[in-house]
Amino acid sequence: MAEDTTDDEREEELSSIKAIYPDELIVDPHDPFSASIDILVAPATPLAVVFPHPVDGAPPTTLPPSPTSQLGAPPSVQPKRDIHNLSYLPPLRLQLTLPDGYPSAAAPKFRLSTSPPWIPEKLLQKLQKEGVGLWEEYGREQVLFSYITHLQDAAERGFDLGEDRVLELSLDMKIGLLDYDIKTKKKVFDQGTYDCGVCLEPKKGSSCYQLPRCSHVFCVQCLQDFYNDCISSGDVNGVKCLSPGCGQEKEIPGVKRKKKPDRLLTPSELLQIPLETAMVQRYVEMKRKKKLESDKSTIYCPRTWCQGAARSKKYPKITDLSQITESDDEASDDETAVEEKANPGKDAKPKGAPETDRLAICEDCNYAFCRVCMQGWHGEFVRCWPRDASELTEEERASMNYILAHTSPCPTCSVPCQKSHGCNHMSCFQCKTHFCYLCSAWLNADNPYEHFNQEGRPCYQRLWELEEGDDGNGNVHFNGIRGAEAAAQRAAQAAVDIQNQEIDAAEDQEIPPPAPEPPAPLVPAPVFAQPNGRQAANQVPRENVRRNPRDPGQERAAHGGGGRYPLMEANQMGLQRFLQLVRDDEEDEWDSDELEDEDDEFAIPER
Amino acid sequence: MAAARKRILKEYTECSNDTPPGMKINFDEQNMTEWEILMDGPEQSVYSGGHFKLRLTFPNEYPFKPPVVSFKTKIYHPNVSNDDKGSMCLGMLRPDAWKPPNKVISVLHLVRTLLIEPNVDDAIEASIASEFKDNKKGFEKTAKEWVKQYAK
Numbered sequence: 001m002a003e004d005t006t007d008d009e010r011e012e013e014l015s016s017i018k019a020i021y022p023d024e025l026i027v028d029p030h031d032p033f034s035a036s037i038d039i040l041v042a043p044a045t046p047l048a049v050v051f052p053h054p055v056d057g058a059p060p061t062t063l064p065p066s067p068t069s070q071l072g073a074p075p076s077v078q079p080k081r082d083i084h085n086l087s088y089l090p091p092l093r094l095q096l097t098l099p100d101g102y103p104s105a106a107a108p109k110f111r112l113s114t115s116p117p118w119i120p121e122k123l124l125q126k127l128q129k130e131g132v133g134l135w136e137e138y139g140r141e142q143v144l145f146s147y148i149t150h151l152q153d154a155a156e157r158g159f160d161l162g163e164d165r166v167l168e169l170s171l172d173m174k175i176g177l178l179d180y181d182i183k184t185k186k187k188v189f190d191q192g193t194y195d196c197g198v199c200l201e202p203k204k205g206s207s208c209y210q211l212p213r214c215s216h217v218f219c220v221q222c223l224q225d226f227y228n229d230c231i232s233s234g235d236v237n238g239v240k241c242l243s244p245g246c247g248q249e250k251e252i253p254g255v256k257r258k259k260k261p262d263r264l265l266t267p268s269e270l271l272q273i274p275l276e277t278a279m280v281q282r283y284v285e286m287k288r289k290k291k292l293e294s295d296k297s298t299i300y301c302p303r304t305w306c307q308g309a310a311r312s313k314k315y316p317k318i319t320d321l322s323q324i325t326e327s328d329d330e331a332s333d334d335e336t337a338v339e340e341k342a343n344p345g346k347d348a349k350p351k352g353a354p355e356t357d358r359l360a361i362c363e364d365c366n367y368a369f370c371r372v373c374m375q376g377w378h379g380e381f382v383r384c385w386p387r388d389a390s391e392l393t394e395e396e397r398a399s400m401n402y403i404l405a406h407t408s409p410c411p412t413c414s415v416p417c418q419k420s421h422g423c424n425h426m427s428c429f430q431c432k433t434h435f436c437y438l439c440s441a442w443l444n445a446d447n448p449y450e451h452f453n454q455e456g457r458p459c460y461q462r463l464w465e466l467e468e469g470d471d472g473n474g475n476v477h478f479n480g481i482r483g484a485e486a487a488a489q490r491a492a493q494a495a496v497d498i499q500n501q502e503i504d505a506a507e508d509q510e511i512p513p514p515a516p517e518p519p520a521p522l523v524p525a526p527v528f529a530q531p532n533g534r535q536a537a538n539q540v541p542r543e544n545v546r547r548n549p550r551d552p553g554q555e556r557a558a559h560g561g562g563g564r565y566p567l568m569e570a571n572q573m574g575l576q577r578f579l580q581l582v583r584d585d586e587e588d589e590w591d592s593d594e595l596e597d598e599d600d601e602f603a604i605p606e607r
Numbered sequence: 608m609a610a611a612r613k614r615i616l617k618e619y620t621e622c623s624n625d626t627p628p629g630m631k632i633n634f635d636e637q638n639m640t641e642w643e644i645l646m647d648g649p650e651q652s653v654y655s656g657g658h659f660k661l662r663l664t665f666p667n668e669y670p671f672k673p674p675v676v677s678f679k680t681k682i683y684h685p686n687v688s689n690d691d692k693g694s695m696c697l698g699m700l701r702p703d704a705w706k707p708p709n710k711v712i713s714v715l716h717l718v719r720t721l722l723i724e725p726n727v728d729d730a731i732e733a734s735i736a737s738e739f740k741d742n743k744k745g746f747e748k749t750a751k752e753w754v755k756q757y758a759k
Binding site: 201222245 | 610614617618668670699706708709
């Protein structure tokens with residue numbers, strides 16, 4: 001063979017290779033007989049690689065039946081395993097130089113490398129030698145194409161690295177390799193074409209989304225349309241893979257699985273499709289609400305205008321979408337199931353709640369209340385009773401009725417007080433608050449009688465009404481809470497009777513016929529214009545009405561229904577409203593203020 | 608809606624290329640959300656010899672919501688409501704079971720299959736279903752009579 005044809009042969013070979021791999025082959029601009037080519041590594045079966053666990057404290061887990069391979073890995077000491085199956089690995093770069101005299105006289109020079117160096121150096125050298133061996137085998141002929149094909153075949157087999165053992169790599173390659181795998185997968189996916197099963201159109205991968213759990217592919221537009229529709233219409237259970245039968249075949253008969261076969265999509269998946277954040281937020285909130293509602297142990301805020309759920313660890317309030325993960329969802333699902341099993345009778349007996357667990361805080365309005373008696377939080381040391389009317393015995397109910405009919409609550413501590421005799425200026429035995437027995441208004445301790453001396457006020461000149469004591473015989477017109485309750489009680493009498501017989505029906509009870517006209521404003525008692533004489537007159541008129549001083553501004557809905565607002569003014573409109581509230585919350589009144597009926601007590605201590 | 612029409616059109620093409628045996632689809636391009644289907648009672652069934660008219664209505668939300676199938680011709684069948692609606696609601700036709708990738712062609716196959724083998728466990732007409740189970744002869748007799756009376 002003539003010397004001068006050698007150049008031609010090298011040139012010819014490289015140009016034909018360049019024609020086969022126009023993009024891949026890069027010829028060195030400084031040396032026409034040097035070139036490099038990247039060989040894609042996409043093993044037919046994903047290559048399992050393992051990285052040592054960053055926190056290497058745990059005892060090593062045992063390998064799967066360890067092979068005694070030629071590479072001879074000592075199976076005894078293994079760091080904790082972190083296995084990943086990679087479909088794509090960084091390419092194998094072949095750098096080749098065809099020296100003078102190639103192919104007949106000189107061997108080609110091959111150099112193999114990867115970045116990062118995930119193929120063991122030994123193996124690379126072996127592969128390089130194979131190139132030269134191939135050249136020899138071919139009778140020192142042009143060998144490039146065969147060698148490249150040979151390397152491609154080896155790459156497809158994953159260089160046999162995963163054949164009998166898992167490839168171990170150092171931790172610093174982990175991010176690079178995983179990232180390459182994901183990015184390449186995405187690139188390959190984007191370049192593909194998929195038939196969307198919904199619009200039945202072929203779509204480019206870049207406008208499709210692959211559901212990560214089941215790998216089903218739909219076009220983004222259809223997914224968005226469908227899931228947005230589901231979420232807007234409140235059908236959160238429809239937010240799952242659209243493919244018919246998806247997820248169902250995975251159920252293994254005989255194997256108990258708590259998980260529903262068709263799982264709902266996670267918020268992060270929805271965001272990736274992408275759905276709008278507001279929509280995903282709505283989805284998450286609705287899902288949570290459904291869970292709360294289906295959980296019988298959920299406790300709701302007793303404030304009628306709020307009725308939010310009590311804060312719960314099981315279903316933490318959602319603040320940040322990114323914090324919602326799939327595992328959270330599953331965990332809470334499981335927890336619910338377990339808990340329901342463990343406490344089958346829990347809901348039936350709220351009494352059983354441990355004392356320390358009674359504090360509940362509404363997640364919406366932050367109202368702190370007792371989950372047993374549903375009143376505002378009374379501290380750990382107060383005995384209380386469930387608010388459910390059915391929990392009370394006949395006797396208790398009778399006591400309750402009596403208390404409601406014949407005591408006035410202290411405006412500060414709500415303790416029921418009964419007047420045995422004397423004037424209507426009361427001083428609470430428990431908290432020393434001065435108040436008016438007729439309307440429960442808070443009185444200024446310095447000048448308690450001012451309240452009875454203001455012309456035009458409902459209690460004007462009524463200091464001595466009911467002097468003989470509150471035994472229920474006096475036809476006295478009460479204001480405020482008592483007034484509302486008295487009227488409501490008369491109105492609700494029929495309802496109460498039925499309630500006593502049919503306790504279960506009590507909650508849904510129809511409101512009794514319209515309340516009778518509230519008693520006409522009483523004619524001021526004529527005689528006792530100046531009760532007690534002293535201090536009563538000539539005071540600076542100052543009204544000290546405190547609305548529920550313990551938690552100002554908070555409706556004490558649980559206690560005595562909505563009607564426990566000290567209603568200072570005998571406002572007929574307001575009164576009607578209270579009547580309604582009181583009647584609506586009728587059973588709330590069979591409450592914790594359990595008392596002894598001791599008529600000769602000035603006021604009755606709370607038990 | 609535009610997407611729905613596009614899909615319905617595609618499905619019509621598919622169905623007309625591969626119409627289930629004994630079926631004919633009357634398709635109106637002006638009103639493509641309502642298909643009229645003429646169907647011969649399958650030979651191996653008691654409805655053999657009958658000609659049934661069905662209406663397939665696509666909701667606006669199609670394919671997110673299932674199409675509605677109703678028999679315009681009266682038929683004595685446990686899975687078809689015995690009223691002037693003649694509605695069917697089972698299997699994939701249930702709103703909660705419908706999946707958008709389901710296609711009309713499979714709906715048509717479902718209808719045909721049901722005429723051959725009624726699904727008594729998911730019956731809309733319980734009395735016909737129990738008759739089918741307990742007194743098959745009686746069921747077949749009535750079904751055939753109805754075919755003669757209504758489906759000729």
